Amino acid sequence: MKNLQLAATLAEIADLLEILDENPFRIRAYRRAARSIELLPESIETIWREGRLGEVEGVGKGIAAGVEEWLTTGAIAFHQELQERVPRGLLEIVRVPGVGPKTARLLYEELGVRSLDELEAACRAGRVRTVKGLGAKTEENILRGIERVRRHSERTPLGVALPAARSIVAELERLPAVRRAAYAGSARRGRETVGDLDIIVGSDDAPAVIQAFVGLPGVAQVLAQGREKASVVLSQGLQVDLLVVRDHQFAAALHHFTGSKEHNIAMRELAKSLGLRISEHGIMDEKTQAWLPVATEDDVFRAVGLPYIPPELREDGSELAAAKSSHLPRLVEMQDIRGDLHVHSTWSDGRHTILEMAEAARARGYEYIAIADHSRSLGVAGGLSPEELVAQIEEIRQLNRRWDDFRILAGAEVDILPDGTLDYDDELLSRLDVVVASVHSAMNQDRETMTQRIIAAMRNPYVDIIGHPTGRVLGWRDPYEVDVERLIAAAAETGTALEINASPERLDLKDVHARMAKDAGVWLAVNTDAHRMEGLEQMHYGVTTARRGWLEKGHVLNCLPLEELLRNLKRHRRREA
């Protein structure tokens, strides 16, 4: 999918224009278009081919021409012109916290600094303080900023950031001065990675809260400390921003800091058109200068005539249009989940027995769980031989006598072999209740081979679900080369479900692809792939990803009650057909 590459190109045009001190609104236009294309639930190429570029938010005549040029030639001439006018290194320099486009340009013009290394040298030589408007303090900050960029350039996975956010909130809630505390920002929106954490506190004693916050265990550096805001860096490199407000401003502040930036801009534009002014302090009637009472986030939306928009949907501003026209989805929730269709046991590489996994699932209120251990070719993970699988099916049958309110489904996570065949024969697969098929080998195949390989697996009548369809591991392994759009089309055609693997290292399918799949009428299965009982708790990451994909419970296979689930698995629908 080219959307992300194109979005990156447009965003870079915005960065370059900013360094060149161009019209800020033109810059914003490129940023908006980039963001909008990044979040598009459809391939930009398809949209272009069908002549629908004009329908994309933030894409007008000018940028549409650039998009077309990029799709046909692979580059945008205007972008290349800009690149020639701005040394490449300046793009790195504006990533340094505290150094923006103005300072980067100033440093380049005054000192000839054109890379991160040269900037560091200039700071160490004390040359930066010789520039008018910059001083010794700025020099120090830049050096610290450079260190941060080098040490921590990556965004933090949600699976790391969320526990940190919860722990900070818990620490703050212990303070007597704190009435309410919550995390906001991209962590609350459930983005798969977060740049930093945003924490909101309601309190009548902001100084006390700020003081305690900057002294929390794990704080390595204080970046800023004001009357109501503070920023720190944790020792693990994660930045945390705190905003302290009076308790009656809490909801407005929570909304503001939850963002996204684009969502806030769209909300404020709408408010302005209604004679209102929205800020993190609340909502003011411009005419009377009176503050509107805002007790909950619901009130913020109601003030501008909209229904509540869940945080996971607050991204590019297009959610406002959906809200206005009453097209917001009723998003799937944790309590809608009735089971987990992909977990492991001690039979392969899991830590707990089938019974332990089942009891843990039952304790969570689930109606069913599918044991999907690895197949034989995955030797490193203790894959089951056909004989072992038959024995496992028998054990599951025995175990199921224990309950009349819970069922273990006999399943497998069968390997899709490099040639697209499966690791068990059809006769064996037909004896299972549910089959997840996944790629675990030969991940470096070319795009066409990989795409055909997975589609071949979907054509098997006993493959109900494709597991972690793109194979990525966040921060460690890129997705393998595969045409996700064709996978989705084939899933729709064959009736195969696609997994949203809830493990926070995977989140695969990702939000945007899940939305595409939903739009194509494909079932999604939100599974934890748990290898131990505690792993079942990661379901919420998958549900959050599903919500970011605008999924309702009617799109999620494992929101079905047991009997309905069994009827809706591909194998059974086939049989009935």
Next chain:
DNA sequence: GCCGTTTTCGGCCCGACTGTTTTCAGTCG
């Protein structure tokens, strides 16, 4: 560069914090 039942031209969100300044620009979210 985008966009429009208040506009096809003239708008385009809002406020806090920092550092280097005698009143504010740049940066950030």
